[in-house]
Amino acid sequence: MQTSAIPWKIKCDFNTLPTLFHGETLPYQAITYLCSCSHQYTYLENKTLANHQPYRCPICANETFLNANYFLKPFSWYDPIEKLFPKEILYALEPTIIYGQGQYKLTSHVNLKIPYTINLLRNTIMYKEHQLLELSIDNQGKISQLLNVNFDFYGYDKDVYDFEDDLLKESIIDNCTLLTLYKRKIVAMIKNTKTTHNLEIPDECTSMNDIAFFIKYPYLKSYEFIYWKSIEFLPKHHSLTVLDALNFINIRKEKSIKKVLFQHYKQQIQHKKPFAFHYIYALLHHIKDPNIIIQILHLPLDISGDSSGSWELFFTFLTSHFDEKRIAHLLKQFAQEEDYWLVDTMELLSEVSYDENHKNIHYQANNPLRANYKEVHDYVVHMHSSLYRQTLTHQTFTYTPKELTPCIRTATYSVHVPYTGLELFEWGEKMHNCLAGYDRAILSKNKLIYGFFKEDELVFAIEIQERKIVQAKSKYNTELLSVEKDFLNSWFEQFFKVNNK
Structure with a gap:
């Protein structure tokens, strides 16, 4: 100036x-x-x-x-x-x-x-x-x-x-x-000044986050990589275009698969949705029938929660229980239901995939598991509960005063947080859902779990992440009643809206 x-x-x-x-x-x-x-x-x-x-x-x-x-x-x-x-x-x-x-x-x-x-x-x-x-x-x-x-x-x-x-x-x-x-x-x-200082910054960058992304990954040569998830697992030894990256993901030679893969990618990018290439990679690795691969790729699955290993574990689990036709049928059910059924199943499966000695757990069902999304979800919840009950017994959670402020008692509900892993486990047992799987997220301050009680009985629980309600469910993952939603909205407005100090 x-x-x-x-x-x-x-x-x-x-x-x-x-x-x-x-x-x-x-x-x-x-x-x-x-x-x-x-x-x-x-x-x-x-x-x-x-x-x-x-x-x-x-x-x-x-x-x-x-x-x-x-x-x-x-x-x-x-x-x-x-x-x-x-x-x-x-x-x-x-x-x-x-x-x-x-x-x-x-x-x-x-x-x-x-x-x-x-x-x-x-x-x-x-x-x-x-x-x-x-x-x-x-x-x-x-x-x-x-x-x-x-x-x-x-x-x-x-x-x-x-x-x-x-x-x-x-x-x-x-x-x-x-x-x-x-x-x-x-x-x-x-x-x-990017040329003068040898920075590989695409012209489409419009924010500091965009700039930071390409400083971290200078070998990526297209702005579209902004929408890719787990990008660090792509090869780093040379420059990558989107075509190079897609060819790296596609381990199959069939032209029909290559065509539908590009169509799937184009659709994701056009809608600026995260491109979870580990989903594609695991699918192509575990499913052999090209027609079933194409069928699955056309499903509107929620893949936004993808992490580097979750899809690999999920397909390993599925192929150990079902043939490929049943896997396609099961994934179609997940695609038709609310997103949390798939997300919770995969997150809990990741939790139980390794025991305390980091050895793979072999999935064994006493009775044949049917290709039904609820049965698969409940089975994984049962495995998780069995594994974590003893671990959670000695687990304790601490909270800041700000995190405890929303714990109020009204004429309608009293709001609480779990203070021990055992208490969290018991909440999950009462709700017949996967609450016990949130212990690590609570410890890492990644998420907050609040329970809403009426006359000392847990009626519903909510998950909050980044000051947003991610889930709010009653028993058996059912939706809240309208009166419950009204109370929750008023409570959330009071304690979590950005314009509140």
Whole structure:
């Protein structure tokens, strides 16, 4: 930013300035006006006779000048910066970018230049830079942002920095108009200089998250990889186009499979859905009949919860119990039901796939397992409960005061969290569902489970992740009644909406 963009007024004690009168004590102060039109005017004023006459720029007739002395004081910055400076000044600030500093791939700053003294002998102004924002991306694509002033977060005061919930804090930061503008400028600058600094950044990138993604995965050569899941498992030894990656996934030679694979991929990308290539890879590896593969690929399965190993485990489990036609029939049922049936089954299966010695558990059913989605889900729940009951007995959970605030007692319901693994297990037994499988997620602070009781009986339980209700189910995973939904919505509005402090 040009130093003349902000109209400043700065007062300096004449005796502290480099002048021909060095060593003498004179009763003067130097007052300098720096106009946004680049005109500069300095005059000496007797401190004992100061009359503080208003000043108007003779070039542009500007009469408004910001007091630099005020902004040089640390306590001056407690108010939101949008209230301290005119909007047009803040919007005009331009970031600076430093590339390749230690562990960081790049670091960007947004600074304000404030005059703090004048050299009267040379008639030059000296400036201090006050940093508003520091944003860095390290070599692993992790974004760090440091706010050095108080921004106006839609009415949030400076206590926003004390929030324990980092996800909430990030969502508030991302909704700040001024910070969003600065980030857009940073993105544009990175894209304009990417060739100079040897960054493989696609032109389609529009956000800092996009930039960070391709810093982490510089061998990926298409913006479409943004929508791929578990991308780190693709080969890294050379540059990859989407065609290269799809050919790596497709272990089959049949032309019909290749055709439907590309159709499936195209459909996912067109709708900007996550492309879970491990689902495709496991399917092609475990199912031999090309016609059944094609049939399954056309199913509208929810594959958004894919992780690197879950689909491999799931297909291993299915092929140990069913033939390929029954597997296709079962997956069709999962596709027709609510997403949680498939997601819960796969998550619990991943939990029970390895015992405490990390040895594979052999799935054995006393009675033949039918290809029915509920029976498969309940069977996996039973395996999980059998494995985890002893483990959960000694498990305890701790919560922050903020996480315990929603635990209230009303005339209708009392809301609780589980404090032990055994209590969580018992909740799952009462609800006839997979609540016991959430112990690790609770321990890692990934998820929160709240139970809603009526007269000491658990009526329904909910799963919260990233301040959103992921699931809310009654016994046997049934839907909540309308009266239960009304209470839940009111409760959630009170304790988890972003505009609540």
